[in-house]
Amino acid sequence: MNAWTTVIGLEVHVQLATASKLFSPAPVAALGEPNTRVHAIDLGLPGVLPLPNAQAIALAIRAALALGAEVQRRSVFARKHYFYPDLPKGYQISQYDEPLARGGSVSLGDGRSCRLHRLHVEEDAGKLTHTDAGTLVDLNRAGVPLVEIVGEPDLRTPAEAHAFLRELRHVLRFCGVSDCDMELGSLRCDANISVMPEGSAQFGAKVELKNLNSMKMVQRALEFEERRQTAVLAAGGRVATETRGWNDELGESRPLRSKEQAPDYRYLPDPDLPALIVGDDEVATARSALGELPVARAARYREHFALPAPDVEALCAERSIGDWFERVLAHGSAPKLAANWLVAEVLPAWRQRGGDLDAFPIAPDRLAELLALLAGGAITQVAARRVFAHLLDHGTTAATAMRELGLDRITDPEVLRPLVQAAIAALPEAAAAVRAGKPKALDALKGHVMRSTRGRADPAAVDALLAAALSGG
Amino acid sequence: MTSPRGSAAAMARAVAAGHVTATEGVRAALARIQQHDPQLRAFVEVWPERALAAAAAIDRRRDAGEHLGPLAGVPVAIKDNLLLAGERASAGSRMLETFRAPYTASAVQRLLAADAIVIGRTNMDEFGMGSTTETSAFGPTRNPFDANLVPGGSSGGSAAAVAADFCPLALGSDTGGSVRQPAAFCGVTGLKPTWGRVSRRGLVAYASSLDCVGAIARTAEDLALWLDTAAGQDPGDATSLPATPPVVTQLAAANDLRGLRIGLPWELNGPGLDDEVAAATDALGAAAREHGAELVGVSLPTVAHAVAAYYLIATAEAASNLARYDGVRYGLRRSGASRLEAMTTASRSAGFGEEVQLRILLGTFASSYGYEAQFHGAAQRVRARLAADFAAAFAHCDVLLSPTSPVPPFPLGSRRDDPLAMWLCDALTVPASLAGLPALSQPWGATADGRPLGSTWTAPAGREDLVLRVAHVLQRHSDHHLRRPLP
Numbered sequence: 025m026n027a028w029t030t031v032i033g034l035e036v037h038v039q040l041a042t043a044s045k046l047f048s049p050a051p052v053a054a055l056g057e058p059n060t061r062v063h064a065i066d067l068g069l070p071g072v073l074p075l076p077n078a079q080a081i082a083l084a085i086r087a088a089l090a091l092g093a094e095v096q097r098r099s100v101f102a103r104k105h106y107f108y109p110d111l112p113k114g115y116q117i118s119q120y121d122e123p124l125a126r127g128g129s130v131s132l133g134d135g136r137s138c139r140l141h142r143l144h145v146e147e148d149a150g151k152l153t154h155t156d157a158g159t160l161v162d163l164n165r166a167g168v169p170l171v172e173i174v175g176e177p178d179l180r181t182p183a184e185a186h187a188f189l190r191e192l193r194h195v196l197r198f199c200g201v202s203d204c205d206m207e208l209g210s211l212r213c214d215a216n217i218s219v220m221p222e223g224s225a226q227f228g229a230k231v232e233l234k235n236l237n238s239m240k241m242v243q244r245a246l247e248f249e250e251r252r253q254t255a256v257l258a259a260g261g262r263v264a265t266e267t268r269g270w271n272d273e274l275g276e277s278r279p280l281r282s283k284e285q286a287p288d289y290r291y292l293p294d295p296d297l298p299a300l301i302v303g304d305d306e307v308a309t310a311r312s313a314l315g316e317l318p319v320a321r322a323a324r325y326r327e328h329f330a331l332p333a334p335d336v337e338a339l340c341a342e343r344s345i346g347d348w349f350e351r352v353l354a355h356g357s358a359p360k361l362a363a364n365w366l367v368a369e370v371l372p373a374w375r376q377r378g379g380d381l382d383a384f385p386i387a388p389d390r391l392a393e394l395l396a397l398l399a400g401g402a403i404t405q406v407a408a409r410r411v412f413a414h415l416l417d418h419g420t421t422a423a424t425a426m427r428e429l430g431l432d433r434i435t436d437p438e439v440l441r442p443l444v445q446a447a448i449a450a451l452p453e454a455a456a457a458v459r460a461g462k463p464k465a466l467d468a469l470k471g472h473v474m475r476s477t478r479g480r481a482d483p484a485a486v487d488a489l490l491a492a493a494l495s496g497g
Numbered sequence: 498m499t500s501p502r503g504s505a506a507a508m509a510r511a512v513a514a515g516h517v518t519a520t521e522g523v524r525a526a527l528a529r530i531q532q533h534d535p536q537l538r539a540f541v542e543v544w545p546e547r548a549l550a551a552a553a554a555i556d557r558r559r560d561a562g563e564h565l566g567p568l569a570g571v572p573v574a575i576k577d578n579l580l581l582a583g584e585r586a587s588a589g590s591r592m593l594e595t596f597r598a599p600y601t602a603s604a605v606q607r608l609l610a611a612d613a614i615v616i617g618r619t620n621m622d623e624f625g626m627g628s629t630t631e632t633s634a635f636g637p638t639r640n641p642f643d644a645n646l647v648p649g650g651s652s653g654g655s656a657a658a659v660a661a662d663f664c665p666l667a668l669g670s671d672t673g674g675s676v677r678q679p680a681a682f683c684g685v686t687g688l689k690p691t692w693g694r695v696s697r698r699g700l701v702a703y704a705s706s707l708d709c710v711g712a713i714a715r716t717a718e719d720l721a722l723w724l725d726t727a728a729g730q731d732p733g734d735a736t737s738l739p740a741t742p743p744v745v746t747q748l749a750a751a752n753d754l755r756g757l758r759i760g761l762p763w764e765l766n767g768p769g770l771d772d773e774v775a776a777a778t779d780a781l782g783a784a785a786r787e788h789g790a791e792l793v794g795v796s797l798p799t800v801a802h803a804v805a806a807y808y809l810i811a812t813a814e815a816a817s818n819l820a821r822y823d824g825v826r827y828g829l830r831r832s833g834a835s836r837l838e839a840m841t842t843a844s845r846s847a848g849f850g851e852e853v854q855l856r857i858l859l860g861t862f863a864s865s866y867g868y869e870a871q872f873h874g875a876a877q878r879v880r881a882r883l884a885a886d887f888a889a890a891f892a893h894c895d896v897l898l899s900p901t902s903p904v905p906p907f908p909l910g911s912r913r914d915d916p917l918a919m920w921l922c923d924a925l926t927v928p929a930s931l932a933g934l935p936a937l938s939q940p941w942g943a944t945a946d947g948r949p950l951g952s953t954w955t956a957p958a959g960r961e962d963l964v965l966r967v968a969h970v971l972q973r974h975s976d977h978h979l980r981r982p983l984p
Contacts, residue, residue, distance in 0.1 A: 064600060068821040070593065071580050071602060071699040073734050103817050107841060114820020159837075161825070290864040292817050292873070295706035296697075297735055 027222040028257065030250050032185050032215060033177035034242075036192060037170050038202045039148070039210035040083040046147045046169035047074030047117060058162035066167040068112035073296050074101075080169035084124055084145045085302060085310040087171050087201040090317060091192075093128030093143050095307055101145075101297040104289040109161050110150035118146035118172075120291040124300065130175070130195070131319070132187045139176040145300075146170050171201075177216065177227065182246035189213060189239045198318045198343045206238050213242055219253040219263070228253070229263040233277060235270045245270040249277055321346055329359035338367045344381040345371065348388055355392030362395060369412055385419045386412070394422040404478060407431050435482040437489060440473070443481070444489040447472035458494050466490060502981070505571045505665040505719040506745075509612075512570030515559060519552035519570030523614055526572040530617075530663045533983055537639045539648075539657040541577050542585060543617035548572065551614045566612035567726055567745075573608055574658045574667040577618040578625060578701035579710070581605050588701040589623040589633040589651075592822050592829045592848030602699020603731045604668060604710040611726040616664060619654025623850045624819065625672050625703035627651050628922055629912070630679070632852040637909055640683060641982040642949055646906040649679030652713065656683035659713045661983050666714045666723055672703050673807050674901070674926025676711035677938035681901035681951025684940040684980055686968060687713045688720040691958045692933035693738040695724075696731030702818040704811035707930045715978055717937065717968035721745040724961055744962045748969045755789030757967065760894030764800040765925050771904050777942030777950040778900045784941075784971055785898070795890040795897070799882040800928050806879035807927035808920060809872050812860030819857055822848060855916065884932045891957045896967055899925050901938040901951040929955045937964040941977045949980065 044051055048065035065072045088095050102120035103113075123144035129137045150166035152159050173192070179185050193204040193211060204211040213236050218228035233249060236242045248270075253263045267286075268277040316324075322340045325331045331339070339346050345366070352362045370391065374384050394415070398408045403426065414425040426432045434440060447469045448455045457465035466487075473486045503511070511517045527545050534540055555570050575581065578588040580598035587593040601609070608615060622632040630638045630653025638653045640646035641661040648657040652669030656679035659667050669676040671689035680687025688711050695710040702708060712723045721744040729740035759782065766778065782792055824830035824844030831843035849857070863872035890897065902922055912919045929936040936955040943949055954964040972978050 067826055069599065069827070070586065070588070070596065070701040070821075071578075071598075071697075073698050073736075075733065075735055105817060105820060107820065107823060107838075109823075109825045109837060112821060112826060114823060115817055288866040290813075290817075290861065290866070290869070292813060292864055295704075295736075295814060296702075 028219050028254050029222045029224070030180055030217065030219050031177045031227050032179035032182070032217045032246060034175045034179070034185060034188060035214045035216070036173045036175070036189070037212040038087070038173065038196055038204060040080050040087075040169040040171060041200065041202050042077060042079045042083060042169055044077055044079075045167035046077050046080050046145070048167050049075075050167065052168050053164070056164055058160070058164060061164040062166070066112065066163055068114070074117060074294070076297065076300070077169060081145065081300065081302075082306070082310055082313070083201050084143070084169075084171050085306060086199055086314050087173075087196060088125035088128065088143050089307070089311055089314050090195050090199040090201065091128040091130065091140055091143065091173070093125035093140055095125045095302055096122065097302055098122065099124045099144070099300045099302070101294040101300065103292045103294050104146075105292070106287055106289060108149070109159070110152050110163075110166065112150070112163060112166055116147060116149060117294055117297070119144035122299075124171075124302075130188050130192050132179075132184050132191065136184070138178040138184070138188050141174040141176050143171055143173050146172055177218075182243045182250060185215060185246055186239055186243040189242060194318060194341070199314055200343070215242060215246055217246055217249050217253070219250060219257055221257075228257070229265045231263065231265070232267045233270055234267060234280060237272070241270060241272050244272065244275065245277060248275065252277070315343070318343075329363070331359065331363050335363045335367050338371060339363060342381075348381050348384075351388035352392050352395070355389045357392045357395045358399065361399060362391075365391065365395060369409070373416055385417075386415045390415060390421060397422055397426075402479060403431065407478070431480065433482040434477055434480045435485045437485065440481060440485055440489055443473050443476050444469075444486065444493055446476070447490075448493060455494060458490075502662045503665065504716050505568060505714060506716075506722050508571050508665060509565075509567060509569045509722075512555070512559065513565050517570075519555040519559075519614060520549065522570050523548045523552040523572055523616065526616060526664055529661070533641075533661055534663065536644060537641055537657050537661055538636060539619055539638050539654045539661060539663060540574065540617045541587065541589075541620050541635050541654065544584065544615065547584075548614050548616045555612055555614070566610060567722055568608065568611040568613035568666070571613045571666060572616045572664040573613045574617055574619045574655055574664050575605055575608075575615055576652055576655050576667070576669045577621050578670055578703075579605050579618075579668055580699040580701070581615060581618075584618070586618065586701065587634070588625070589621040589635065590848065590853070591634040591850070592845075593701070594634065594829065596828055598699075600699065603696035603733050604727055605699065607727045608668070613666070619652070619658055619667060621654055622651035622675075623853050624701065624815070625651040625670060625675055625708075626815065626852050626856050628674070628678055628919055629909070630654060631909065631913060632850055634850055639909070640906055642684060642906070642947065645908050646948065647682065647909050649682030649902070649906065651675040651679075652687075652711075653679045653682075655713050656680050656685055656687065659683070659685045659715060660981075662981065666712060666719055669711050669713050670700055670703075671709045671711045671930070672707045673811060673923045673930045676709075676713060677901050677926050677936060677951070677953055678923070680713050680938045681940065681953075682906040682949065684943075684949030684951070684978075684982070685713055685715055686717055686720060686937065686939050686972075686978055687711060688724065688937045688961070688965070689929070689935065690724060690728065690961055691738065691935045693734075693736050694935070694959075694961065695727045696734040696737045698731055698733035704814035705818060706814060707807075707811060709930075717939065717965050717972055718745065718748055720937070721748055721965045721969070724965070728961075738959070741959060741961075744965050747962060748966060751966045751970050752973070753789045754785055754967060754970055757785070757790040757896070758894040759785055759790050759792050759967075760795035760890050760897045761792060762795050762797045762800070762890060762897055762899060764797050765897075765899035765928070769903060770900060773942075773944045774900045774903060774905060774950055778898065778952040781939075781941040781952045781971070782898055784975065785967065788970055788974065790967075793894050795893050797883070797886040797890055797928060799879060799886045800924075802879045803883060803928045803931060804920060804924050806876040806883070807923065807931055808859070809863050809876035810880065810931070812856045813864040813873050814860070815853075816857045816860030816864065819849070819853070824848075852916070880931045883928055887928075887932045887934060887955075887957070895956070896963050897955040899953055899955070901925060901953045905944045905948045905950055925953070929953075932958075934958055935961040935964055937968050939968045939971070939978065940980070941971075943980075
């Protein structure tokens with residue numbers, strides 16, 4: 025029996041989070057009435073010329089830096105030709121033999137990583153909808169900026185492919201390059217997979233898988249394809265080099281086109297666009313916009329704050345979470361306490377509500393205030409949770425919330441006097457000591473009153489009542 | 498003074514000074530077009546109402562004492578591949594016969610900003626692919642000097658319009674000689690600027706890395722006037738170049754050519770030329786020497802490969818640029834086909850003429866996988882070497898002189914069936930196109946039977962001022978450019 029080695033490489037398209045299209049001023053939006061976000065440039069009208077969007081280029085450079093790729097000083101836009109109604113010019117502007125960036129890698133965890141081959145910038149095509157009445161063309165998406173990230177064939181299992189996509193999405197979202205939503209199509213993936221005998225120096229025949237619309241689908245399709253190819257090879261057959269489409273409902277891949285049917289894109293340097301020259305200053309700007317990468321931030325949280333791994337992971341899931349956490353720290357909270365509260369209270373409440381973390385009803389300074397009360401013993405853990413819930417609904421300060429919840433201090437002598445009497449009755453030796461001129465013993469009596477009010481008794485008022493009760497004999 | 502036979506500069510001055518109204522000038526131009534254009538067919542379409550309305554507006558502004566632009570009231574024709582919002586632009590093609598421009602080309606916007614009056618669109622070879630204006634879907638244009646001769650092309654309509662004194666200035670476009678060669682054939686002056694000097698936004702693309710908006714006029718001075726208004730960076734064209742100092746003011750002081758070194762590339766002035774053509778260029782060189790210029794021999798060794806390289810690059814880019822005409826969104830559509838591919842094939846077969854189809858096929862083949870390096874790649878290497886040749890030549894001279902066309906204007910229909918012979922006629926103009934250099938053709942001499950001949954000055958990139966100055970000085974002291982074919 026032979027053992028087999030699977031070789032997988034992914035090609036990922038990521039939509040850049042720009043306001044307008046790659047080469048036209050038309051706005052980018054996921055939704056919108058068909059063909060309402062279209063400029064003459066997107067329509068490929070006679071005489072139009074592409075105008076590069078500086079924001080898109082800056083985001084693409086940021087993506088390259090985030091992935092550790094080497095940004096090329098010079099890259100060239102090229103035309104990729106094919107006839108299809110979703111492609112208004114009859115060609116897509118992409119990059120071919122001189123891409124924006126080369127190299128880089130994506131961590132797979134456990135010390136493994138997958139190298140990247142290249143990253144290039146290109147425009148998206150439009151969208152076709154097939155109906156009974158015919159095929160409808162929507163060009164809202166035509167010209168939307170994408171980066172294509174091509175991975176090296178370093179992946180060995182479908183699970184690794186899944187890990188690759190998870191980490192890639194994490195890094196790119198973290199850096200604000202893209203929202204990387206596979207369901208909305210802002211992250212798309214094609215997978216190349218081949219199987220060879222273990223130890224072979226030569227890869228097997230490569231199959232390209234398309235129609236992979238979620239990360240789970242990528243993994244399922246690769247698992248199917250791995251089994252299919254291994255079975256073919258084990259039976260002494262040959263795997264055809266071809267493109268196959270994944271049908272998730274049937275749970276199988278089917279041939280789309282053979283190697284012989286592969287289109288000839290007739291790549292041509294685009295004469296309408298000068299070579300893209302990226303200077304040191306642009307790289308520096310992109311690097312500063314990039315900020316701290318998730319890996320570096322996680323290391324800092326582990327090492328400087330001694331936070332446990334699950335907390336670190338939760339705080340580094342998105343840039344906004346860590347940023348919010350650090351604003352709480354800036355208002356004086358201890359890292360461990362703040363991290364506990366974020367993970368246990370803030371994040372679940374935020375996820376339930378949705379929206380932007382910056383719009384969360386409790387601002388970082390308000391949480392810090394609450395944590396200070398908790399740390400100072402002015403409020404118990406249980407009461408603090410009640411205050412938190414109150415803040416969530418009413419958005420006031422912790423002090424107001426405590427008052428509104430009746431968790432504020434008890435200063436009324438009529439309320440406190442019986443409690444003071446009870447303390448003296450419960451601790452006669454301490455009372456005697458105080459009377460004998462040992463004021464230190466007051467602490468025990470005071471503690472008794474505080475316990476009986478769960479910390480709500482006003483210390484000054486208790487002091488006054490105790491003094492009055494014990495001095496009078 | 499109301500005759501359109503005056504120069505653009507003189508007309509604009511007269512309008513600004515109130516010696517003549519823009520309306521009178523436009524009426525005179527329209528009358529002349531009405532009289533002669535039915536025979537010549539320089540125009541695909543004339544816009545009398547638009548032109549008269551624009552003229553009236555200029556006259557009102559003058560009367561109100563407003564400042565007027567440098568081309569105030571000058572009737573100007575634009576080639577059918579330049580867009581003017583609201584008007585048709587067909588690029589000489591059935592494919593775009595009914596296409597109406599939704600925006601205005603930057604080069605046309607600058608004309609309008611200079612207060613010129615756009616009077617109509619001129620005939621051209623389909624998508625600029627031709628040297629005779631015979632490939633136009635709307636029929637050929639005749640040469641004003643002899644109706645049996647071609648006017649050259651592809652900007653044949655613009656050259657004929659200026660030669661016939663319909664207007665003193667017309668816009669053209671030059672990809673491989675399409676302004677220079679028809680200017681020579683029609684006895685007028687034509688300027689192809691440096692690639693990128695004038696914005697291409699709104700110019701229907703043929704071969705983008707070669708396409709230049711150019712102009713045709715009777716005098717070099719008018720071309721300088723035009724260039725000063727047209728040149729400069731355009732945010733709508735990422736390949737447009739920054740502005741250079743105005744040229745027209747420099748011309749006033751230019752009286753002679755002392756100190757100017759003129760290079761004669763022997764590859765462009767050697768055997769294979771028609772004798773009368775060669776003699777006319779020699780005569781122009783001699784005239785330049787009389788005015789103080791020095792003549793030196795130079796060499797452009799790669800020129801022998803220029804036509805081949807040009808056709809490989811131009812056709813590959815053309816196949817790409819014309820892919821958008823698929824019958825889906827605009828332009829001609831042949832309906833009835835049940836399948837998309839059949840609809841596109843039928844539309845393109847019906848919409849494109851033979852020459853265009855030939856070039857699309859050639860360009861598609863030359864850029865196909867496996868042939869790309871052999872053809873397009875090799876052509877790009879030739880292009881780079883040619884640019885180096887020019888740079889080396891310009892170490893020894895300021896401008897180059899050569900005939901514009903190896904042959905004088907020829908009869909309509911005489912070369913239609915031999916594309917290769919036709920393409921070889923571009924041999925003298927394509928080198929400057931491949932190198933992106935500015936070049937100007939000026940009329941000088943004629944054949945024994947009176948057909949106009951032209952010669953071309955070529956300068957280093959960005960030095961339109963040099964070719965304009967040489968031509969201007971020579972035009973000051975001669976009248977070749979004032980020969981008029983029509984009464």
